[in-house]
Amino acid sequence: MHGPPESFQAGSVLAGAARPMRVDAQILARERECRDCGLFQILPVLAPGEAACCGRCNATLRHGRRDSLNRTLACAVGALLLFIVALQLPFLNVQAVGRSYQATLFTGPTMLDERGMWEISVVVVMTLIIMPAVQFVLLLSVLLGLRLRRPPRFLPRLFGYLERIRPWSMIEVFLLGVFVAYTRLRAIATVDVGPGLFALAGVMLCLIAADAELDDEQVWDQLESHGLLHFREPPPTDRRIGCDCCRLVLYAPSGWPCPRCGRRLRHRKRQSILRAWSLLFAATVLYLPANLFPIITVIRFGQGEPSTIMQGVIELIQAQMWPLAALVFLASITVPMLKLVSLTAMLLTTHDGSFYRLRDRTRLYRLIESVGRWSMIDVFMLTVLVALVHMGFIATVLPGPGAICFASVVVLTMFATASFDPRLMWDAAAAHGHDVESGHKPDTASEQRA
Numbered sequence: 001m002h003g004p005p006e007s008f009q010a011g012s013v014l015a016g017a018a019r020p021m022r023v024d025a026q027i028l029a030r031e032r033e034c035r036d037c038g039l040f041q042i043l044p045v046l047a048p049g050e051a052a053c054c055g056r057c058n059a060t061l062r063h064g065r066r067d068s069l070n071r072t073l074a075c076a077v078g079a080l081l082l083f084i085v086a087l088q089l090p091f092l093n094v095q096a097v098g099r100s101y102q103a104t105l106f107t108g109p110t111m112l113d114e115r116g117m118w119e120i121s122v123v124v125v126m127t128l129i130i131m132p133a134v135q136f137v138l139l140l141s142v143l144l145g146l147r148l149r150r151p152p153r154f155l156p157r158l159f160g161y162l163e164r165i166r167p168w169s170m171i172e173v174f175l176l177g178v179f180v181a182y183t184r185l186r187a188i189a190t191v192d193v194g195p196g197l198f199a200l201a202g203v204m205l206c207l208i209a210a211d212a213e214l215d216d217e218q219v220w221d222q223l224e225s226h227g228l229l230h231f232r233e234p235p236p237t238d239r240r241i242g243c244d245c246c247r248l249v250l251y252a253p254s255g256w257p258c259p260r261c262g263r264r265l266r267h268r269k270r271q272s273i274l275r276a277w278s279l280l281f282a283a284t285v286l287y288l289p290a291n292l293f294p295i296i297t298v299i300r301f302g303q304g305e306p307s308t309i310m311q312g313v314i315e316l317i318q319a320q321m322w323p324l325a326a327l328v329f330l331a332s333i334t335v336p337m338l339k340l341v342s343l344t345a346m347l348l349t350t351h352d353g354s355f356y357r358l359r360d361r362t363r364l365y366r367l368i369e370s371v372g373r374w375s376m377i378d379v380f381m382l383t384v385l386v387a388l389v390h391m392g393f394i395a396t397v398l399p400g401p402g403a404i405c406f407a408s409v410v411v412l413t414m415f416a417t418a419s420f421d422p423r424l425m426w427d428a429a430a431a432h433g434h435d436v437e438s439g440h441k442p443d444t445a446s447e448q449r450a
């Protein structure tokens with residue numbers, strides 16, 4: 001089905017070696033712009049298991065994958081089937097005083113809505129049900145569409161949306177939230193794991209495998225080879241521009257539609273600094289009430305104190321659950337704080353055009369971009385507890401006002417991180433006369449593959 005593996009010759013100029021030469025002179029077929037530092041560089045031909053990294057900031061530009069499309073398709077089909085099963089079956093059963101309570105994925109959002117917390121209900125439904133469902137449908141549409149003799153012309157657009165949706169699909173975070181809720185529930189009642197949880201764990205594994213197997217460049221190449229490129233001759237310009245969505249590099253002005261994915265091309269994210277500052281400000285304002293107001297009240301036998309996030313951690317410590325306490329502390333207190341402080345520092349150093357630890361700041365950006373979503377653990381834990389604990393006098397769990405503030409902080413900081421363009425740090429340093437241009441050649445590093 002596929003040809004012999006391509007080998008990488010270090011240091012040689014590989015432009016045009018793997019793809020057919022383009023007729024459109026404006027498109028630089030093998031060039032890619034690093035999304036973290038803005039360096040344009042030529043992608044080497046990669047063997048499966050190899051990765052191309054940015055020569056300046058070490059961001060991964062591309063992984064070499066074998067048979068990426070078929071393997072990803074298998075994972076996506078598995079994920080969708082298991083997800084349909086997970087939607088139907090209860091994931092936790094609780095038994096107390098002769099009664100049994102079950103929770104499906106819909107129970108928590110429904111109960112939150114009934115208790116006047118529709119805002120959190122919306123966030124949970126979006127991140128746990130809608131976004132994952134959209135993610136599976138888009139991925140399957142693109143991969144199956146490519147197998148048709150005449151793939152529909154909207155496929156590139158669908159594939160473009162996929163990348164924007166990925167961070168908001170939070171099944172693995174939910175599973176960790178269920179685990180935290182499970183340990184807290186055991187103190188109140190008998191808890192059994194339902195079949196829905198196993199299905200959900202299967203979805204998570206399929207998704208991790210799909211992410212590991214998916215090579216975006218191969219999908220774009222396939223879409224192109226089916227003639228789904230919408231090339232319009234751009235006005236002449238001598239400045240290269242990289243597409244933020246599909247990574248294509250071409251000579252075109254800002255605002256021109258990308259010939260591959262259709263998104264408007266921009267040299268940098270639009271109004272990045274202003275949007276990042278505004279979202280960061282809103283998140284910082286909400287950070288205090290998120291930590292000061294109670295997020296949850298557990299009432300047992302008519303008694304119970306509302307507890308804040310920190311008190312929740314202390315309760316876990318008192319129950320001798322050290323690893324879990326550390327996990328919740330890290331996800332709910334450290335990560336939001338890290339995001340607020342790092343983004344503020346990045347914005348300030350961008351204003352100053354600082355050269356100080358530019359590479360480390362870029363790495364820090366990648367870190368907060370990837371760990372930000374894990375702060376949702378506490379929101380999901382709350383959802384599960386509210387879903388299952390409504391046993392009248394025996395025990396009841398009520399959401400507190402801090403929960404809305406906390407969920408807002410998580411969502412706002414995620415938007416703030418996505419709005420900030422780390423390339424601006426490099427631009428600013430260069431504009432202040434610092435020599436940021438070092439190493440144009442991308443490194444090739446072998447990575448261990450499971």
Ligand SMILES: [Zn+2]
Pocket residue numbers: 034035036037038039054055056057058059
């Ligand atoms: Zn870079």
Ligand SMILES: [Zn+2]
Pocket residue numbers: 243244245246247248258259260261262263
């Ligand atoms: Zn594009």
